[in-house]
Amino acid sequence: xxxxxxxxxxxxxxxxxxxxxxxxxxxxxxxxxxxxxxxxxxxxxxxxxxxxxxxxxxxxxxxxxxxxxxxxxxxxxxxxxxxxxxxxxxxxxxxxxxxxxxxxxxxxxxxxxxxxxxxxxxxxxxxxxxxxxxxxxxxxxxxxxxxxxxxxxxxxxxxxxxxxxxxxxxxxxxxxxxxxxxxxxxxxxxxxxxxxx
Numbered sequence: 420x421x422x423x424x425x426x427x428x429x430x431x432x433x434x435x436x437x438x439x440x441x442x443x444x445x446x447x448x449x450x451x452x453x454x455x456x457x458x459x460x461x462x463x464x465x466x467x468x469x470x471x472x473x474x475x476x477x478x479x480x481x482x483x484x485x486x487x488x489x490x491x492x493x494x495x496x497x498x499x500x501x502x503x504x505x506x507x508x509x510x511x512x513x514x515x516x517x518x519x520x521x522x523x524x525x526x527x528x529x530x531x532x533x534x535x536x537x538x539x540x541x542x543x544x545x546x547x548x549x550x551x552x553x554x555x556x557x558x559x560x561x562x563x564x565x566x567x568x569x570x571x572x573x574x575x576x577x578x579x580x581x582x583x584x585x586x587x588x589x590x591x592x593x594x595x596x597x598x599x600x601x602x603x604x605x606x607x608x609x610x611x612x613x614x615x616x
Contacts, residue, residue: 437492440538441488442462443484445457445458445459459532461517466564512559515558516544540560
């Protein structure tokens with residue numbers, strides 16, 4: 420990978436890097452295997468400099484495990500998402516975020532395979548995908564990728580200035596339903612038609 424000072428760029432002029440995603444099918448251990456004998460998980464994200472070709476392929480198949488390589492994903496850095504990269508770079512373990520889905524019908528093998536859809540370095544992308552009920556997993560990013568992301572984020576992230584909070588005494592009064600409320604300083608009126616004698 421190029422250095423942070425001279426990052427690769429895509430056709431739109433944005434800093435970008437190509438990656439391949441490895442998905443793993445593994446046997447579910449213990450009692451849970453009664454309901455689901457297998458599960459798919461994200462195994463790794465690898466830098467892809469063209470060495471993996473363009474088509475998904477099976478890397479490994481045993482009684483207990485299967486691995487598939489999915490090459491050709493582009494991870495771009497966007498200036499307006501610099502905060503998402505700052506959040507990732509400042510995390511204890513900065514990572515790749517991968518959105519993946521199961522095939523509805525088998526296309527690559529005899530049974531449906533988990534297929535990556537998108538890869539990102541932004542916390543905000545991961546949050547949006549999760550909000551949309553997608554399957555999102557993460558795996559650690561290598562140090563040079565983290566440094567590249569961090570340099571980009573530092574160059575483009577401008578924290579929003581803190582707005583001065585209005586004193587509570589200036590806030591409008593509302594009842595528990597959010598309707599405007601009024602305060603009376605006069606004497607309370609007695610209920611009509613009731614004897615308070």
